[in-house]
Amino acid sequence: MPVLLQKILKKIKSDSTVVELRGLSGSSKALVLSMLSPKSEQQEEKVIPLVVVCESFDVAEVLLNDIYYFLGTKGVHFFPFWDVLPYDNFSPHKGLVAQRFQTLDALLKEKVRILITTPNGLMQRFLPRKTFQKNTILLTKDFVGSPEIIQKQLLESGYNLVDVVEDQGEFSTHGIILDVFPLNREKPVRMKFSKKMELLSLKPFDVQTQRTAETELTSLEILPGNEILFNLETISFARQTLPSFRKECTAEVLKRLKESLRKSESFPGIESLSPLFYPKLETLFDYLPTEYLLIVDEEKNVEQCAEHFYQEVFMEYEMSCQQNKLTLSPESLFLTHRELATRLNKSARVILNSKTHIDKTERVVHELKFVNNKSLRQGFEKTKATSAAGHMVQLLQNWQKSGIPVLLSAKNQTHADHFQQLLEDLGVESTVAGEQLIPKTCPWLSWLENGSVEGLTKTIPILSGKVSAGFRKLDAEGKTRFILLTEEEVFGEKTRSRRLQRTQVHQVTGSLDDLRDGDYVVHLDYGIGSYHGLHKITAGGSNNEFMLLIYAREEKVYVPVGKFHLVQKYISADGNSPKLSKLGEKSWKKTRKKVARAVEDIAVELAEIYAERKARKGFAFSADDAEMQKFELRFEFEETPDQLEVISSVKADMESEMPMDRLICGDVGFGKTEIAMRGAFKAVQQEKQVAILVPTTILAQQHFQTFNQRFEDTPFIIEVISRFRTDTEQNNILKRLHEGKIDIIIGTHRLLSTDVKFRDLGLLVVDEEQRFGVKHKEKIKRFRANVDVLTLSATPIPRTLHMSLMGLRDLSLVNTPPADRRAVRTRLLPVNDYIIQEAVSREVRRGGQIFVVHNRVESIYEYGNYLKSILPNIRIAIGHGQMRE
The missing domain is CATH 3.30.2060.10 (Penicillin-binding protein 1b domain)
Structure with a gap:
């Protein structure tokens, strides 16, 4: 640990001095906290954890990930507040409850080195320690x-x-x-x-x-499974407490609560009634050990956020009281912001401030002189991406000549390898160090105190890991002594993705666990019925489980679980409910024969296409080069694991002599377009043309904008052909396309017209193929013989998907949601002015926007006037797609 931080820790332990650390930028806060933290929770001397209070969930999450980068994850915990307010009639997300309980468990076992939380996390009252331990x-x-x-x-x-x-x-x-x-x-x-x-x-x-x-x-x-536990002790206490709230809600509400207690049944939002179930609630302060080091990050922001949060809770409380719900006071659920301020002022020993505030005489202030890399980033932006790499090389060479240690950071191992290859092509010696230089003890941090390490400046290490931003460490004279530079600071910001479990391709067809009561199913012998759960039936002296299927006329069939392979979940392209089959009639057998004939027709059609594809060789694209790596590094988001896997598959297909025919399935916004753009770049880079075929004019325009932004710093020409273009413009585009002066053309079925001619088409991307008509699909089919074809779809029709599952077309799934994609909460409620006002006001206070869907164009303006009357201070705009007569 640097000498300065050793002195700071010694001073804090010896007396009640409050130390303020200033001049912290980028990820340097996380670096300093990593150096201040106890090195291991397994050492003999007692561990004194750091408790860091951040202003908000987002700020805390960034700091947490940065600490993971410098220190690793062991002993580093986050205690978040709920994702709902107490009067919402919503329960907190189970994942958040799990994270909270894991942190509480680690605190009770004294296995915490660094704990990060927020003001509302500290203010909240919840189940006491003894209850938590007793129910583990x-x-x-x-x-x-x-x-x-x-x-x-x-x-x-x-x-x-x-x-x-x-x-x-x-x-x-x-x-x-x-x-x-x-x-x-x-x-x-x-x-x-x-x-x-x-x-x-x-x-x-x-x-x-x-x-x-x-x-x-x-x-x-x-660990306990919920914040409200239904056991003999809690239910007994709730029954005793409930009568005292008679005056605060209606008799109907009390009756419903008594019934829930009688049945030991929970309900959404029950957590806001926690004082009913526990004699005394506790806060996070009660779970902390006797000794801990409290650190406040940006104290002014923390104070303001605490006050704002308590005001919001109080407003929600007042509105909830008007609804005659059982509403407990904010004081029973939270510390007030003033109580929190008192505790922080009494216990906080270290204050982290990036800016200088009013000096407080009782504090010892240290200026650490970390500066962010914004000026460097601005330099890269001015040079544009095409020459950003050259600008970086110039800077690296200057720093090496000056003997300044430099660390480059890539977000993952793949990008680190790309980074190294790029530097090697540009004549800079580097090595992919992975995580070797960031072990959990952080020995390389001594560079900050001792200057450069021998041999470090000759070869630049490239680290692998996710960090929010780099920084430069300055000395007392303002000279740079150390630099951490991230790939985002060179090539542009990337949005971080969350760690999520992935779904395997073989799981797409589902299993018995996917069926729910009322789902439509297809039995190979009996036809379409509805599934109504598993039932245990004793037959032949043994007790076995059977699936109950109900058909037309309420006829029942019990299918042994062992014969589940005969049953499939019903899938419809339009989502409509099917007509149930009648047992004993021949209509299902006729349907099966009809389907069999259709399958034979498809098989013949496929045999012809694939025979032609095998006989005729396509164009084999060459492997990736430095330009492709630059293009990939400029992607503004972090690729999901699924995206990386599919991109690899697409590249392998394109580098093969056999024409590609791959279907990519993924939800809207999961990154299918970026995969197509990687393929498009590979094609145009080798002087092939690319056609992007979309079903609507609006989608064509959207893709045109997206492709232009993504290919902004490349020499390739992109055009769109649609009804938005005049006849003269369309003729000019077609002429240039035939001459090879357009690299990527985007359009609707207009691209399938006979007057559209390419100089050398290498890749066809079809977006949402199922939305094209039969004639258009026949025209698309002719491309598949000798051109690489990539089909993108969020909702493939059963025939397309079945062909892929059978292996007749290559299938790739993009199942991982993008960064910050949150679970959607849906509530069905009667029309109520208060609910609309409360929901809109909360979203506006958050700084967000509201999208209202109305079901009739004829009455949309009338509904807009209604919203204006109950929301007089909200700016409202109305839009619809009906054309003038």
Whole structure:
């Protein structure tokens, strides 16, 4: 640890001095916190954790990821506030509850090195420590007893009993098998018992496939499953407390609450009634050890955010009281912002400020002199991306001559390899160091104190990891002593993606777990029916499970689970409900014969196309070069794992002599267009033309703008042909296209006209093929024989998808959501002025916008006037697609 920080820590421990650290920019806050933190929670001396208070969830999340970069994840925790307010009638997201409970558990076990939280996280009151510990279940292989014992414990600890375990906080039982998804595990665990009620095994299993892992656990800790626990103790206390709230809500509300208590049933938003269930709530301060180092990040912002949050809670409270709901006071649920300020002023020992505020005489102030890389980034932007790499090389060479240590940071190993290749092509010696230079003890941080390390300036290390921004460390004279430069600062900002579990391609067809009561299914022998769950039936002296399928005239068929392969979930292109088949009639057999003939026709058609594709060689594109790597590094978002895999597959197809025919399936906004643009760049770079075929004029215009932005700093010409262009403009575009003066052409079915001629078409991208008519599809088919074809779709028709699943067309799935894609919460409510006002006001206070969908163009202006009358201070605009008569 640098000498200065050693002195600061010693000073803090020796007396009550408050130290203010100024001059922190970029990710340097995380760097300093990493150096201040205890090196390991396993060392003999008592660990004193750092508790860092950030102004908001977003700021805390950035700091958390930066600390992961410098220090690793072990012992670093985040305690977030809920994603809902207490009077919302919504329960917090289970993932957030899991993260909160994992942090509380680590605090109680004294395994925290750094804890990051926010003002509202510190202000909130929740279940006390003793309740948390009492309802934490610990199982070992020595456990002897029935699954019913564990089931009772899980119910009392807030877990929900379900048929099939899918999410955290759930459990299910099937005879001698008990499945549970603890809040503190990434995968659910399956317990298997013997007939003698001995616990035979504890194995994690996959939610999608339901297959257990080979690795067996020796013990299992199960944290409480909810913030409100329904057990004898809490229900008894709630029954005693409830009568005192008679005057604060209607008799109907009280009756509904009593019924929930009687049945031990939870309901959305019950967490806002926590004072009913616990005699005394506690805050995060109560879970902290006796000794900790409290650090406030940007104290003015923290104070303002705490005050703003409490004001918002109070406004929600007043509005909720008007609805005759059982509404508990803000003071019973939170510390006030003034109470929080008092505690922070009393306990805070280190203040981190990027800017200089009014000096407080009781503080010791240190100027650390870290500056951000904004000026460097501006220099790269001025040179544009085509010469940004050259500008970077010039800077690196100057820094090397001056003996200044430089670290380059790439977001992952793939980009680090690209970075190194790019530097090598430009004559700069570098090495991909991976995470070698950022071990959990951070020894290289001594560079900040001791200057350059021998040999470091000869070869520039490229680190692999995600960090929000780089920085430069200056000395007392203002000279640069150390530089951390990220690839985003060279090539532009990238939006971070969250870590999410991926869905495998083989899971696309689903399983028994995908069926829900009322789903339509197709039985190979009986036709279309509706699924109504699993039923245990005793037959022939044995008890077995059967699927109940109901057909027309309420006729029932029980299908053994072992014959599940005969049943498939019904899929419709238009989403309409099908007509149920009638048992005993010949109509289903006729349908099967009709389908069989259609399949034969498709098979003949495919055989002809693929025979022609095999016989005629396509163009084999060459492998990626430095220009392709530059293009990829300029992508403004971070690629998801699925995107990287599909991009690799597309490149391999294009580098093959056999023409590509690949279908890419993925939800809207999951990054299919970027995959197409990578393929397009590869094609035009090798003097081939690219056609982008879309179903609508609006989509053509949207793609035209997107491609122009993405290819802004390249020499390639992009055009769009649609009804927005005059006849003269269209003729000019077609002439230039035929002459090879246009590299990428985007258009609707107009591109399929006979007068459209290419000089050398190399790639056809078809967006949403299922929205083209039969005649257009026939024209598209003729390209597949000798041109690479890439089809993008969010909702492929069953025929297209089935061809891909059979292997007749290559299939790629893009299942990972992009960065910051949040789960959507949907509520069905009666029309109510208050609800609309409350929802709109909250979104406006957040700085957001509201999109209202109305179901009639004829009355849309009338509805707009209604909104203006109840929202007089909100700017409202109206838009629709109806054309003038």
